[in-house]
Structures are given as structure tokens and as C-alpha cells.
Amino acid sequence: TRSLSSSLIRSSDMEVLRLLVLPALCAAYGTARAPSGRHASRLAVDPAMAATTAFDLKAYMEEKRVYTEEALDASLRSTCSQTDLIVESMRYSLLAGGKRVRPMLCLAATEMLGGDISVATPTAVSLEMIHTMSLIHDDLPAMDNDDFRRGKPTNHVLYGDDVAILAGDAMLSTAFEYVAANTKGVAAERVVQVLRMLGESVGPMGLAGGQVMDLKCEGQPDVGIDTLQWIHTYKTAALLKAAVCCGAALAGASDEDLARCETYANKIGLAFQ
Template sequence: MVAADNLQMTQGETPFDLSAYLQERQALVEAALDNAITLTYPEKIYEAMRYSLLAGGKRLRPILCLATCEMAGGTIEMAMPTACALEMIHTMSLIHDDLPAMDNDDYRRGQLTNHKVYGEDIAILAGDGLLAYAFEFVAANTQSVPAERVLQVILRLGRAVGAAGLVGGQVVDLESEGKSDVSVETLNFIHTHKTAALLEACVVCGGILAGIPEPDLQRLSRYAQNIGLAFQIVDDILDITATQEELGKTAGKDLQAQKVTYPSLWGLEESQRQAQQLIESAAAELTPFGEKARPLLAIANFITSRTH
């Protein structure tokens, strides 16, 4: 594994304090999410939406959006509605992923899953409500950004979450359960769509809001695709090596569901090597951005070193 300072700094620079950075941005995101959805009639659906949306987590997706927008010369304020929308979409995917018809999980982020608290019917509707509201929230609340850029963001979000992205990846994932002949190519398709597509939208949308040129957007796309796949490889490793307390969700679910994972194809050591290689490729894409890219570099390195 490459040491953090190799990716984050050159000689003479002070180390980047990722922990303080994440803590500060996380607090901003939490406050914005809390304000985004208020309780009104019918209270049950808003309670269910808030229950999962405010259940904690690293808030990595909204933070990636904010970090990219700032790197490209934009502001936190112009990116925050999109950052919140990305977390709403991510939360919807978790609620639906945990349902008995999908992964059938009882715990998420250390607490009971939405359907265990509110029932399957309300959980489905809470996910639907969050997905619809995400687009409304971007359109209604984005300030100081040309309408054309906001439209581009909405287009990217739709593509990332639909059949060309997350939904398509989930379909192939479900179809592959219990099969012993799933190839690396199929596994890459699943996770490029199911995991990396939304992470890519986080990064690219941050750049679009700030008006970054197209060649730089392509670099950001490649950076995000690489960290997205690395993120999934590390998730697969942790499903084997971490406890339920560390994960905040049921451990060993992949094995139980007879899912093909990167460690099941490559073994743990090779999986770790592949994840690190992806992070190094991601870091290389950020070279033209110089010191402004330090938060994105540090986040990339954090992905392979995390323990939950």
C-alpha cells in the first residue's frame, strides 16, 4: 500500500489533514441534509425518509462533490444542493438494496434498516420519495449557477441512477447471484454501474457546476471510475475481514448470498494490490490540478486504508 504522504504531498509541503477536512465538510453536509427535509403531513413518509438520510455515514459522496467544485474554482454554496441530492439518491439505493426482495439486510450504518422499522411498503415509498426529491432539490435550490449547467447536472444524476447506471448494475448483480462462472468483466460491469457511476456523478457534477473545461471533466471521470472500483474492492475485502460492529451492517453477506466478489476471484492479497493500483491511476489523473487537488488525492488514498 502506498503511504498517504506519497499521494498527498511533495517535498516542502505540509501534510494535508484529511480527518479535519472530512469532519468540517461532514458537519456542513449534515446540517444541510437536516434542513432539506422537514416533517409535514403525512408525517410517516417524511420520518422514514429522514430516518435513513440522517443515519450518519461518511458522507463521502457529497464531500467529493463539494471538493471537486472548490478545486475547479466554485464554492461550497453552489454545490451543496447537488451534494445533498447525491446523498438522497445514495440513501434511496441503500433503502431499496436492503429490502427482502434484494439483499434482505436487517442492519445499515449500525441501526435497523428502513423496512425493519417502517415496513416494506413505507421503505419502498421512502426511497421513491428521496429519489424524486433529489431532482427537485437541485432545480429549486441551486444558486449562482447558469441554468445550462444545472440542466447538465440533472442529466448526469438521472443517467447515474437509471438503467444506464445504478439500476442496470443492480440487475446484473441479482442475475449473477449463485452463479460460479461470473467473470471479472461481468463483476466490473456490475460495480462500474452499481457503485462507480454515482461516485463519478459526484465528482463530475462538482466540476460541471464550477464550469470546468471538457478535457478536465474527462480526467475527473477517470479519477472517479478508478476510485469507484477501488471502493468496491475494499468493500468486498471488508465483508470478509471486518466484524458487524466495524461494518455497521451484517458481515459475511456476500458469501451467504453466494455472490462472486473480487476476493473470491483474485484472493485477498491480489484484491488489495488491484485496489491500490486503481488509486494510483486515479491520483495520476489529478496531476494537472496541482495543489488544489490535495483533498481529492487524500480521499482516494483513504478509500483503500479505511476499515469500515
């Protein structure tokens, strides 16, 4: 599907990506210039400035990765001996490494709109928990049947299918609990908005729905571009969209801001896949 995926990103789409990715992250450091006018969106960026801005994306991602790793490590602890095994299984996959792209996008979107990343940190953690849940379940024999991920035994290989399934289930519920319990300094309606977007990203019109269609189409010779785009939009881009839009919402994004964030995230989701 990768060769087909590349055809989904037209040259015009790639130009949009080029103009959106760098400005979105540069804005987090105050290098974006908002246009004048009462109705001007805070997400508008001067393309000439974006093209000439020296921005070290690798350093930025590493900074946010380290920040996220610390937050993830602090987020999940066993509280009694009876939960030691399931929490050990959850932590094994949650702390198994990775680029932490989804938390980074969430935090960058918050910074871009002038918000405090401490407010968005519980959501950033939640996004990685949801992503980790999807990896645990994807690796199971009933799906991709993978024995290794990032050079390490997959969760079910180490803990068994039964514990791995339950660890994934617990990871998903903990993700929502963590946002609700730990998000401070923002209006309650914003927290509810974030919880709704997270829920959408993992449901029938999100990770789960995209994965079902992916499994259904596996090995089928007549899968069209529209179907492939639907799979990638919901299996991959949905959680990236939640990452960007949740981060923006926690910084007080307007409906117009959120619409632009959604367009941006869908583009990078398709490009990523």
C-alpha cells in the same frame, strides 16, 4: 466478489489513484499548481508538490461531513400532517449517519476548480438522497434482506416494506427537485447538465443497471472479471463519478476537466468496491 474485485485494480491503476486522490483534495486548498499555457488544464498537479503537501484528509472529510449533515437536516421537512409518516421514514434513513463520501467529493471538486461550495450544496444533498434511496431499496427482503444497517434497524423493519419502498421512491424524486429548486448563482445550462449526470448515475447505465446485474450474477460460479468490473463500474462508481463531475461542472469545468474527473472517479469507485 471482494477478492475478485481486488484483481481489477492493477498496480498501474493504484499508482494513478495515489497520484490523483491527494492532489484532487489538496487542490481544494490551493496547493495544486496549474501548468502554464493557454490550453493547460486546471486539474494538472505537480506530483512532487502533491507528495510533500501536508494534508489532513481525515480532518477535511470530517469538516465536510459536519457541513453535509447540517444541509441534509435542513433539506427535508414534512409540510402537513398527511406527509408526516413518509417524511419521518425518509429522514430516518437520510440522517442515519455515514461518512458522506459522495457529498464530500462533490464539494471538493467544486473547491478544486475555484467554485463556491454553496452553489454545489444542493447537489451534494441530492447525491446523498440518491445514495440513501439505494440503501433503503437494497435492504428490502426482495434484494439483500438486511435487518440492520450501521447498527440500526433498516427502514423496512421499522416502517414496513410498503412505506420503505415509497420512501425510497420519494427520496429519488426529491433529490432532483432539490437541485432544481435550490441551485443558485450558476447558469441554467449547468444545472441541466448536473440533472442529466445525476439521472444517468441512477438509471440502466448506473445504480439500477449495476444492481440488476449483481442480482443476476449472485451465486453464479462463472462470473468473469469483465462482468464484475461492469457491475462495480455502474453499481458503485457511477454515483461517485456523478459526485465529482457535478461538483466540477458547477464550478465551470471544461470538457477536458470533466473527462479527467470521470477517469479519477471511476478509479476510486473500483478501488472502493
